[in-house]
Amino acid sequence: MNSPSMSGPKGDPRELGGSFPLELPPSHVLDRLRAQMANEPPPIASSPSRRAKWLALPLAALLLLGLDVAVRHNSLLRADAGLLLGVCIPSAVAALLIAIVTTIIATSRGKSGLGERVSVLRWSALLVGPLSVLPMAFLVQEGTDHGAFEQHLDPWGLPCFAISLGIAAVSLLVLVRELRRSVPVAAGWRAAALGSAAGAWAGLALLLHCPSAEPQHLAVGHLLPIMLFPIAGMWVAQRFLRL
Amino acid sequence: MRRPASPERGRSYVVHTVRRGKRARASDLATSGLDRSTDHVGLHGRCGVTATMTMNAVWARGQSSEPHYTRGMDAGRLLVADESLKHDARAEELRNLASQAMNRYAAGDDRAFDDVYALLAPRLYRLCICLIGRTDADDLLQEVFLKMHRARASFVPGGSVLAWSFAIARTTSIDRMRHRGRRPEDATSNERLEMHAGGGHSSPEASSFGRALEDVFEQKLAALSESLRSAYVLVKMEGMSCAEAGEVLGASTSAIKQRVHRASEELKAAASEAGW
Numbered sequence: 308m309n310s311p312s313m314s315g316p317k318g319d320p321r322e323l324g325g326s327f328p329l330e331l332p333p334s335h336v337l338d339r340l341r342a343q344m345a346n347e348p349p350p351i352a353s354s355p356s357r358r359a360k361w362l363a364l365p366l367a368a369l370l371l372l373g374l375d376v377a378v379r380h381n382s383l384l385r386a387d388a389g390l391l392l393g394v395c396i397p398s399a400v401a402a403l404l405i406a407i408v409t410t411i412i413a414t415s416r417g418k419s420g421l422g423e424r425v426s427v428l429r430w431s432a433l434l435v436g437p438l439s440v441l442p443m444a445f446l447v448q449e450g451t452d453h454g455a456f457e458q459h460l461d462p463w464g465l466p467c468f469a470i471s472l473g474i475a476a477v478s479l480l481v482l483v484r485e486l487r488r489s490v491p492v493a494a495g496w497r498a499a500a501l502g503s504a505a506g507a508w509a510g511l512a513l514l515l516h517c518p519s520a521e522p523q524h525l526a527v528g529h530l531l532p533i534m535l536f537p538i539a540g541m542w543v544a545q546r547f548l549r550l
Numbered sequence: 551m552r553r554p555a556s557p558e559r560g561r562s563y564v565v566h567t568v569r570r571g572k573r574a575r576a577s578d579l580a581t582s583g584l585d586r587s588t589d590h591v592g593l594h595g596r597c598g599v600t601a602t603m604t605m606n607a608v609w610a611r612g613q614s615s616e617p618h619y620t621r622g623m624d625a626g627r628l629l630v631a632d633e634s635l636k637h638d639a640r641a642e643e644l645r646n647l648a649s650q651a652m653n654r655y656a657a658g659d660d661r662a663f664d665d666v667y668a669l670l671a672p673r674l675y676r677l678c679i680c681l682i683g684r685t686d687a688d689d690l691l692q693e694v695f696l697k698m699h700r701a702r703a704s705f706v707p708g709g710s711v712l713a714w715s716f717a718i719a720r721t722t723s724i725d726r727m728r729h730r731g732r733r734p735e736d737a738t739s740n741e742r743l744e745m746h747a748g749g750g751h752s753s754p755e756a757s758s759f760g761r762a763l764e765d766v767f768e769q770k771l772a773a774l775s776e777s778l779r780s781a782y783v784l785v786k787m788e789g790m791s792c793a794e795a796g797e798v799l800g801a802s803t804s805a806i807k808q809r810v811h812r813a814s815e816e817l818k819a820a821a822s823e824a825g826w
Contacts (some may be wrong), residue, residue: 332675336692337667343692344663344699417797419713420706425800489704491697491717493800549725550697550718 371403374515395449395514398442402514405442406507409435413500414485423500425493432499432537439510439533443525450520460519464528467517471532475502475509479536483544494548495541501548502540506533644669645712652711656702667695670715673788677716680771680783681723690726694719710794717798720780727776770820774813777801781809782817 412431416422423431461467482501490497510533519525651665674694678687697718705714771779777799784795785806792806799806 332671332691333688336688337671340692340695343696347696347699416706416709418706418709419797420709421713421717421797421800424796424802426802426805428800488701491701491714491721492798494721496800550701550721 371511371515395442395446398445398449398514399511401442401445402439402507402511405435405438406504406511409500409504409507410482413497413504414482416490420490421492422490422497425496428493428496428500432496432503432541435503435507435537436530436534439507439530442510442514443522443530446514446520446525447522460517460521460524461528462521462523464517464519464521464524464526467513467519467524467528468532470516471506471509471513471529474512475505475532475536478508479505479540479544483547487547488550490548491550494545494550498543498545498548499537499541501544502536502538503533505540506536509533509536645710649709649711652702652705652714653707656705656707663699666698666711670711671695673712674715674719677719677783677788678723680787681720681780682726683772686726690719690723693722693726697722710797712790713794713798716784716788716790720798724776767817767821770817771813774816778809778813778816781806782813785810786814 409431412423412427422428479502482505483498486497486501510529513529517524517528519528648666648669651662651669654662655666671691675687675691678690678694682690694715698715701718705711771782774782780799781795781801784790784798785792790798792803792810795801796803796806801809
């Protein structure tokens with residue numbers, strides 16, 4: 308590589324802006340940098356384009372709704388339940404909206420490529436738990452007529468809790484991989500927002516899977532993982548987001 | 551450095567005043583015919599470079615368009631009376647050049663690194679000095695470019711490479727200071743002397759009386775909290791808009807304005823305590 312000159316490609320970088328004089332860094336910085344760069348592996352593959360992401364979200368939503376319809380009209384798909392299970396549509400729509408919005412907030416890069424502001428990420432991480440009460444409230448209000456099936460459900464929803472943790476962990480892994488070492492701002496709160504999005508997708512999955520409308524079951528098995536995952540995201544995922 | 555041919559009334563200008571043999575004071579604004587009541591007076595300085603009093607002055611409304619900076623300054627002279635660089639077309643053009651070079655670099659053209667380095671290194675080096683001190687600035691700059699190299703594929707085409715690189719520099723400086731458990735004001739006296747010696751831009755006037763102010767400024771700037779210091783450095787010293795600085799720091803525009811205001815107030819208070 309040729310040695311870069313102070314004049315740059317077309318102009319003097321001293322004119323690049325700012326109110327105070329500029330000076331060139333010592334030449335050994337560039338020498339050491341080139342030596343390090345020569346030993347670097349090829350760059351991480353580019354993340355999917357924004358357009359692909361925007362297309363993927365409605366497609367995923369349509370897929371989930373299709374699955375919902377299929378489950379509702381084919382008891383064979385619910386081999387575990389052995390009967391036809393209905394899904395409370397307002398609950399499913401509310402959970403789906405929460406999952407999509409939190410995912411967009413957490414993964415958005417914006418025009419500058421630096422993502423959403425800290426305050427937006429913070430609100431996303433903090434509000435997803437309280438907002439997830441809403442679809443569950445719809446469910447409790449509507450109730451279910453799966454009395455025989457509900458007798459087999461764990462009253463504290465521990466199996467649901469375990470399933471939810473697994474789904475949220477996989478979701479978080481996928482979302483973190485999408486943003487890994489690419490956004491240099493607010494890694495902690497971005498990780499928490501990713502955790503909240505992962506929890507929201509797990510909440511939606513459980514809503515479609517488990518017919519329980521018992522508040523105790525819903526609180527522990529369905530809601531608690533959603534509350535926990537922003538913390539888990541901030542604790543675990545931020546080290547993978549840092550540039 | 552240039553003077554505007556005919557200053558426009560009510561428009562913001564950056565004015566550097568240096569009084570020969572005397573310390574520049576805020577009262578110089580009044581003697582030069584500027585309206586102090588509407589002025590935002592702030593202190594600026596830079597490690598190792600001319601540190602003088604800088605005033606973001608607003609030309610008095612209702613007065614003639616005569617360039618007032620020629621009036622009442624017989625005891626000294628005005629070094630700069632320049633429009634804010636924030637909206638400078640040339641700066642904008644060069645920012646675009648830097649972004650274009652980064653786009654090529656992100657797309658896999660390794661030769662574009664030369665352009666990226668040539669355009670960004672001086673700006674980033676200055677920022678590194680302000681964030682972490684001159685001693686560690688070399689290592690920080692190297693680490694920042696290495697991180698940019700590793701993450702080049704994730705650069706959003708069309709994004710602001712300046713904001714992106716500044717954000718990397720800021721987070722890297724925080725990590726380094728956290729790792730070492732120190733703040734930039736822990737610089738040794740030798741480092742401080744080195745800072746002074748490194749500034750090749752000092753004028754005789756500035757070196758005669760600017761050093762004390764520079765010391766006060768550097769110490770107080772380094773003692774500010776990280777959020778205040780970063781906001782102040784980006785807006786007041788790097789010439790970014792509050793919106794751009796907000797993107798770099800992940801904060802809203804109003805939050806940046808508040809931080810810059812608080813930092814300016816603290817710096818002014820420190821200068822007042824030191825007798826300026």
